[in-house]
Amino acid sequence: MKAKQTAKRQLTVRFMSLFAFILFLMNLIFVGVSIAFVYDYISDRSEHIFETIENRELSEQNWSDLVDSYVIQGEEEALQVRLPHGQIYHSEDAAETFANVSEGRNLPFLEHLVFVGDDRYYYEEREIDNTEVALIIDSEAITDIVISLLTTNLLLNVIGLIVGAVLIYWMVGRWSLKLSKMSLELNQLDKTQDSLTVPEVPKEIYQVATALNTLLEKQRQAIKREKQFVSDASHELKTPIAAIRGHVHLIQRRSEKHPEVVPQSLAFIDKESKRIELLSEQLLTLGRAENEANLEEIDFSALVTQEIEELQMTTDRKIVLKVEPGIFFKAAKSDLQQVVQNLLENALKYAPTGEIEVSLQKNEEIQLQVADQGDGIADEEKEKIFERLYRVDPSRSSDINGSGIGLSIVKTLVTKYEGKIQVKDNTPKGTIFAITFPKK
Known part of the structure; x- marks a missing residue:
C-alpha cells in the first residue's frame, strides 16, 4: 500500500492542515490587534499634544521660542504652526520632515498613517483659534517592535508546526497500529x-x-x-x-x-x-x-380461524379455538399461513392424542399459542428443534412422517417479522409453542 494511502499519513495531513489554519487565523488576529494597538498609541500621543496646545492662548504665544516645547525631539515628533497672517513656525528639523511627508502616500483605512519610502509617519492637522497646527510623529520605532514580535511569533509558529507534525504523526501511528494489528489478526484467523x-x-x-x-x-x-x-x-x-x-x-x-x-x-x-x-x-x-415479501394489513384473527376450520374438516382431533377478533398484523399472508399450518401439523404429528388449543390475543404484543398434550420436549432439545432437519430422537422412526423443516420455517418467519418464539411445558403434559409479534 502506498504511504499516502495510509490512515496514519492522511490523518496527520488533516490534523496539520487544521492546526495550520488555526495558527493562520491567530496570526491574522495578532496582526490586526497589533496595528490597532500601534495606531491607538500614536493617536493618544497626538491627542495629548493637541489638547496641550488648545489649553493655551495661542495669540499670546511666542512661537519662535515655544514651538519646540510641545514636542519631544527624541521621539521624532515634528510640529508646524501656521498663523492667520501666514507666518509659519517649525519645531527643530521639522521643515524637512513636513516636506518629505507631503510626498508620501496614505492607506485608505488608516487615514493618518503616511508612508514615505520605508519610513512610516503619523500625520494630523487641526485648526485651533484660526491657527493651523500640524503634527507629525515618527511611528517607525514602535512598528519595528511590533514587526519583530510578529516575526518571532511566525518563527515560533513554524517550530510549532514542525513539532506538532512529528507529535501528531507519532500519536496517530500509535492509534493506527491497533488497526494494523486488527488487520493482521483478520488475515491469520x-x-x-x-x-x-x-x-x-x-x-x-x-x-x-x-x-x-x-x-x-x-x-x-x-x-x-x-x-x-x-x-x-x-x-x-x-x-x-x-x-x-x-x-x-x-x-x-x-x-x-x-x-x-x-x-x-x-x-x-x-x-x-x-x-x-x-x-x-x-x-x-x-x-x-428468508427473503422480502409484499406486506399488507392482514386480519390475523380471521386467518387463524379459517386455518383451524379447514383443518378441522380433515381430522377427528378436537381443536379448541380462543381467538380475539379484530387483530390485524402487517405481513405477507402466505407467511402467516405457513406459521399456523406448520405449528398445527407439528402438534398433530407429535401429540397423537388429546385436544389441541390455539389462542390468539393482543395485549402489549400480539400473542399466538399452540398447545398440545403430547409427550413434551426435553429442555436440552427445545432450542435444537428449530434447526433445519433436526428431529427429536423418538420421532426418527418411520411411523411419523416429516422432514424436520417445519419448525425451522416457523422460526425463520417469526424472526423475519421481529417476533420471538418460545417452547414451554404444558400442564399436565405436552408442549406450548408461544409466539409474540410486536404491534406495528
Missing part, C-alpha cells in the same frame, strides 16, 4: 487464533473489534449449521432414494415371475417420492421465507 484482540481504548476500535468478533462467531455458527444441514439433508434424501432404487431393482429382477411385487413396490416408490417432493418443497419454502 483460524490459523493462530479464532478471534480478534479487543483493545480497551479507543472506544471506537473497541466497538469495531467487538462487533467483528460477534460477526465472526455468527459466521462460524452459520457455517456449522449449513454443514449440519447438508449432512442431514444428504441423510434424509439418501434413505428414500436408496429405497426407491431397491424397489426398482426388485421390479426389474422379479416382476416377470412374481408380478404381485409390482403394485407393492410402486406404492412404496410413490410414497418415498412424495417424501422427497415434500422435503424439496419445504427447503424451497425455507429459502423463500
Whole structure:
C-alpha cells in the first residue's frame, strides 16, 4: 500500500492542515490587534499634544521660542504652526520632515498613517483659534517592535508546526497500529487464533473489534449449521432414494415371475417420492421465507380461524379455538399461513392424542399459542428443534412422517417479522409453542 494511502499519513495531513489554519487565523488576529494597538498609541500621543496646545492662548504665544516645547525631539515628533497672517513656525528639523511627508502616500483605512519610502509617519492637522497646527510623529520605532514580535511569533509558529507534525504523526501511528494489528489478526484467523484482540481504548476500535468478533462467531455458527444441514439433508434424501432404487431393482429382477411385487413396490416408490417432493418443497419454502415479501394489513384473527376450520374438516382431533377478533398484523399472508399450518401439523404429528388449543390475543404484543398434550420436549432439545432437519430422537422412526423443516420455517418467519418464539411445558403434559409479534 502506498504511504499516502495510509490512515496514519492522511490523518496527520488533516490534523496539520487544521492546526495550520488555526495558527493562520491567530496570526491574522495578532496582526490586526497589533496595528490597532500601534495606531491607538500614536493617536493618544497626538491627542495629548493637541489638547496641550488648545489649553493655551495661542495669540499670546511666542512661537519662535515655544514651538519646540510641545514636542519631544527624541521621539521624532515634528510640529508646524501656521498663523492667520501666514507666518509659519517649525519645531527643530521639522521643515524637512513636513516636506518629505507631503510626498508620501496614505492607506485608505488608516487615514493618518503616511508612508514615505520605508519610513512610516503619523500625520494630523487641526485648526485651533484660526491657527493651523500640524503634527507629525515618527511611528517607525514602535512598528519595528511590533514587526519583530510578529516575526518571532511566525518563527515560533513554524517550530510549532514542525513539532506538532512529528507529535501528531507519532500519536496517530500509535492509534493506527491497533488497526494494523486488527488487520493482521483478520488475515491469520483460524490459523493462530479464532478471534480478534479487543483493545480497551479507543472506544471506537473497541466497538469495531467487538462487533467483528460477534460477526465472526455468527459466521462460524452459520457455517456449522449449513454443514449440519447438508449432512442431514444428504441423510434424509439418501434413505428414500436408496429405497426407491431397491424397489426398482426388485421390479426389474422379479416382476416377470412374481408380478404381485409390482403394485407393492410402486406404492412404496410413490410414497418415498412424495417424501422427497415434500422435503424439496419445504427447503424451497425455507429459502423463500428468508427473503422480502409484499406486506399488507392482514386480519390475523380471521386467518387463524379459517386455518383451524379447514383443518378441522380433515381430522377427528378436537381443536379448541380462543381467538380475539379484530387483530390485524402487517405481513405477507402466505407467511402467516405457513406459521399456523406448520405449528398445527407439528402438534398433530407429535401429540397423537388429546385436544389441541390455539389462542390468539393482543395485549402489549400480539400473542399466538399452540398447545398440545403430547409427550413434551426435553429442555436440552427445545432450542435444537428449530434447526433445519433436526428431529427429536423418538420421532426418527418411520411411523411419523416429516422432514424436520417445519419448525425451522416457523422460526425463520417469526424472526423475519421481529417476533420471538418460545417452547414451554404444558400442564399436565405436552408442549406450548408461544409466539409474540410486536404491534406495528
